Amino acid sequence: MQSVHDLGFRAQRAVLQNGAADRELFEYVFGGDNTLLALSFVLNIALAGITILAIAYLGRHLTDPRSKAIATALMLISIVSISSYTGLTSGLTLGVVEMPPGHPAAGATTAGQDGVLTMWGRYLTWTFSTPFILIALGMIAGSDWTKILTACAFTITMCVTGLAAALTTSSLVLRWWWFVLSTIFFLVIVSIILVDWTAEASATGTADLFRTLKLLTVVGWFGYPILWALGVEGFAVLDVTVTSWGYSILDVITKYVVTFVAMLYIVDEPDAITGGADYGTSMPGLDPGDD
Numbered sequence: 001m002q003s004v005h006d007l008g009f010r011a012q013r014a015v016l017q018n019g020a021a022d023r024e025l026f027e028y029v030f031g032g033d034n035t036l037l038a039l040s041f042v043l044n045i046a047l048a049g050i051t052i053l054a055i056a057y058l059g060r061h062l063t064d065p066r067s068k069a070i071a072t073a074l075m076l077i078s079i080v081s082i083s084s085y086t087g088l089t090s091g092l093t094l095g096v097v098e099m100p101p102g103h104p105a106a107g108a109t110t111a112g113q114d115g116v117l118t119m120w121g122r123y124l125t126w127t128f129s130t131p132f133i134l135i136a137l138g139m140i141a142g143s144d145w146t147k148i149l150t151a152c153a154f155t156i157t158m159c160v161t162g163l164a165a166a167l168t169t170s171s172l173v174l175r176w177w178w179f180v181l182s183t184i185f186f187l188v189i190v191s192i193i194l195v196d197w198t199a200e201a202s203a204t205g206t207a208d209l210f211r212t213l214k215l216l217t218v219v220g221w222f223g224y225p226i227l228w229a230l231g232v233e234g235f236a237v238l239d240v241t242v243t244s245w246g247y248s249i250l251d252v253i254t255k256y257v258v259t260f261v262a263m264l265y266i267v268d269e270p271d272a273i274t275g276g277a278d279y280g281t282s283m284p285g286l287d288p289g290d291d
């Protein structure tokens with residue numbers, strides 16, 4: 001009798017053999033004909049690296065735990081990003097996905113395979129990077145952890161359903177249904193930022209900084225579903241290279257620009273950020289050094 005292990009192994013092999021291998025996709029992107037696409041990945045590796053070093057430098061004199069926590073969250077955004085773009089560059093998180101009947105790119109071929117180039121690693125790694133953006137924003141607004149973690153849970157759900165939208169090949173309707181689900185989760189996050197955190201930032205004293213971060217974040221984040229819809233996975237109005245550059249530019253705004261704006265403010269450790277010894281503790285009045 002065939003063991004469950006054998007069956008699992010055969011299924012895994014079937015999945016991995018279905019579509020172009022990493023090396024073929026790496027050669028497709030870096031082989032010379034798709035230099036612009038390759039640059040959209042490499043640029044972000046460089047920018048993420050510079051941002052990580054800049055945060056380490058700018059934050060070297062931070063002493064307050066809240067300022068340090070925000071700086072760490074900001075650094076983790078770029079740490080995820082450098083890993084994400086390395087995955088795309090190596091071809092590991094690229095794939096060729098055959099679009100369902102009725103899709104404008106149905107019947108397309110890429111790197112000798114039936115399907116379109118899908119940068120599925122982007123959706124996967126946003127699952128890890130966007131929570132850190134929201135942790136930093138929520139802490140700057142002075143929000144509580146219930147709201148911050150709620151926003152994180154919704155962004156994870158948004159990214160995973162976005163990944164499902166990109167990878168569904170069975171039906172066009174279901175691709176768009178995933179897209180609608182993901183958009184609903186996205187709107188929950190937007191409302192937390194625009195309603196709850198905006199009010200909380202005014203009370204905390206970080207309204208000016210939060211206004212800038214909110215603008216960059218909300219406007220920038222709306223760009224992603226628009227690009228998805230116009231890109232090769234949606235209505236296929238834009239080709240893969242333009243879509244990839246679109247995402248890379250949005251990443252520059254929503255990650256690195258947001259990081260520098262926030263970091264330059266935090267470096268001075270203003271009271272609105274540090275908030276005093278009791279700020280954010282579950283037992284006000286208890287000095288952590290008193291044990």
Ligand code: RET
Pocket residue numbers: 123126129130158159161162163165178179180182183186221222224225228251254255
């Ligand atoms: C998708 C497609 C499905 C519908 C929606 C999307 C939204 C994506 C967003 C991504 C933000 C990413 C960021 C990454 C930084 O590392 C998945 C494109 C709503 C908002 C800020």
